[in-house]
Amino acid sequence: MHRFTDWFLPAVPAARLAVFRVIIYAFVLIDVFLMSNDVVNHGYKPDFYQPTLLPRLLGLPPVSVWGAHTLQVLLVVFCVLGAIGIAQRIPTVGVAVCFWLWMMYSQGYGYVAHDHMALMFAVLLIPTAGVIAFSDFRPDRRAGWVLRIVQICVVLTYFYSVLMKWIASGSLIRWANGAVFVWAIMRRGSVFIRWTFEYPGLLIAAQWALLIVEILTPVALFVKGRILYAIVIFFCLFHLATYLSLGIHFLPTVVCWAAFLPLERLLPAYRRHTAPEAEVASA
Amino acid sequence: MKTGSPLGPWAIGWRIIAPVAALAVLTTGQFLKTNDYFPLGSLSQYSTARDLNGQVKTAYLLARFPGSDEDVNLSLNLRVVGIERGDVESQLGNIIADPSMLQTIADGYARLHPGEPQPTHLTLCRSITQLKNGVETGEPEHIVLAEWQVR
Numbered sequence: 001m002h003r004f005t006d007w008f009l010p011a012v013p014a015a016r017l018a019v020f021r022v023i024i025y026a027f028v029l030i031d032v033f034l035m036s037n038d039v040v041n042h043g044y045k046p047d048f049y050q051p052t053l054l055p056r057l058l059g060l061p062p063v064s065v066w067g068a069h070t071l072q073v074l075l076v077v078f079c080v081l082g083a084i085g086i087a088q089r090i091p092t093v094g095v096a097v098c099f100w101l102w103m104m105y106s107q108g109y110g111y112v113a114h115d116h117m118a119l120m121f122a123v124l125l126i127p128t129a130g131v132i133a134f135s136d137f138r139p140d141r142r143a144g145w146v147l148r149i150v151q152i153c154v155v156l157t158y159f160y161s162v163l164m165k166w167i168a169s170g171s172l173i174r175w176a177n178g179a180v181f182v183w184a185i186m187r188r189g190s191v192f193i194r195w196t197f198e199y200p201g202l203l204i205a206a207q208w209a210l211l212i213v214e215i216l217t218p219v220a221l222f223v224k225g226r227i228l229y230a231i232v233i234f235f236c237l238f239h240l241a242t243y244l245s246l247g248i249h250f251l252p253t254v255v256c257w258a259a260f261l262p263l264e265r266l267l268p269a270y271r272r273h274t275a276p277e278a279e280v281a282s283a
Numbered sequence: 284m285k286t287g288s289p290l291g292p293w294a295i296g297w298r299i300i301a302p303v304a305a306l307a308v309l310t311t312g313q314f315l316k317t318n319d320y321f322p323l324g325s326l327s328q329y330s331t332a333r334d335l336n337g338q339v340k341t342a343y344l345l346a347r348f349p350g351s352d353e354d355v356n357l358s359l360n361l362r363v364v365g366i367e368r369g370d371v372e373s374q375l376g377n378i379i380a381d382p383s384m385l386q387t388i389a390d391g392y393a394r395l396h397p398g399e400p401q402p403t404h405l406t407l408c409r410s411i412t413q414l415k416n417g418v419e420t421g422e423p424e425h426i427v428l429a430e431w432q433v434r
Contacts, residue, residue: 041365052321111369112318161326169332178332200417
């Protein structure tokens with residue numbers, strides 16, 4: 001049991017979560033204003049409202065334009081205060097509530113994307129770590145647990161998509177030998193990728209490669225150091241490629257790969273910090 | 284609750300039980316193929332196998348403007364009509380049953396393009412491209428799904 005809890009609730013330098021919080025809250029603002037910015041437009045389209053289970057249980061009505069702008073303002077205030085670390089409890093809970101509401105309204109009008117799971121659980125769980133200072137390098141299991149759950153969500157985003165391929169297609173072999181990439185490229189492919197139409201065999205090979213990579217993603221939860229960094233870089237490059245070829249950036253998941261990194265080393269105070277515990281828990 | 288203070292049994296317990304429950308919901312969401320449990324719904328994007336000899340279907344929107352006999356393609360995205368193609372494709376059945384939903388799209392265009400000519404007629408279409416061994420064959424077929432005279 002101890003081995004499991006040491007892995008599931010790892011003692012990492014508390015400052016690691018403080019830096020992760022900055023990254024997440026900065027990205028939430030980018031997301032709300034530039035990516036999942038459909039909520040204001042949804043305010044004009046109440047007849048398209050198809051709420052998912054949670055907003056139905058909460059009895060949430062269709063978003064209004066005024067309501068969408070209010071959420072944006074609140075998220076700016078809470079994200080800035082939460083990232084800086086001012087009166088942390090209220091802004092971190094505020095980000096969690098407002099961002100979940102935002103996403104309920106972003107994804108409640110027909111199409112439901114699956115690139116937000118890790119980000120939504122990051123904002124939901126950050127408040128559970130309590131008050132954290134950028135100068136606190138003591139090992140902390142609450143912070144470690146938040147980061148571990150985000151890591152698991154990132155991995156499941158890929159690994160469970162394999163499960164879904166198996167369920168939806170009846171067979172992984174059928175999926176990998178099929179025309180999913182042809183279908184995707186034909187619908188939304190850019191000039192960088194349309195040349196592959198001439199080589200359907202290459203696209204089938206790429207489907208097998210993607211399937212194998214997705215099956216192997218849990219490895220990221222059990223490796224450290226350069227192997228882990230290589231995995232993170234690989235996925236960042238993979239998503240850059242899907243963005244250039246299909247316009248699919250997957251950034252809400254990409255940003256959560258930061259949960260795998262020893263982010264406290266970005267802090268100037270880390271270099272001045274010489275206590276051994278930070279070394280023990282790093283990476 | 285202080286940073287670095289040890290976790291008690293309750294604090295450890297809920298941190299294990301809650302993720303297990305969430306994983307159960309996520310797993311159920313996959314087997315039920317439902318997006319309803321968002322953000323723990325089905326990870327369904329690009330999960331359905333496509334036949335190498337099947338068809339590729341894409342929805343698109345045509346608009347007719349005053350003084351013109353030709354329809355022009357209006358991109359289904361937030362910038363042009365205030366809604367993404369995915370949202371429209373997810374609700375094709377509703378739109379075909381009630382083409383007045385296209386008025387909402389026309390309203391979105393009007394709001395995003397004030398002072399510009401406004402469409403008088405919208406046609407929601409689908410292009411169908413036939414594949415053979417993963418390669419497209421011939422010209423795509425185009426069919427009309429819904430039409431709407433803009434008010």
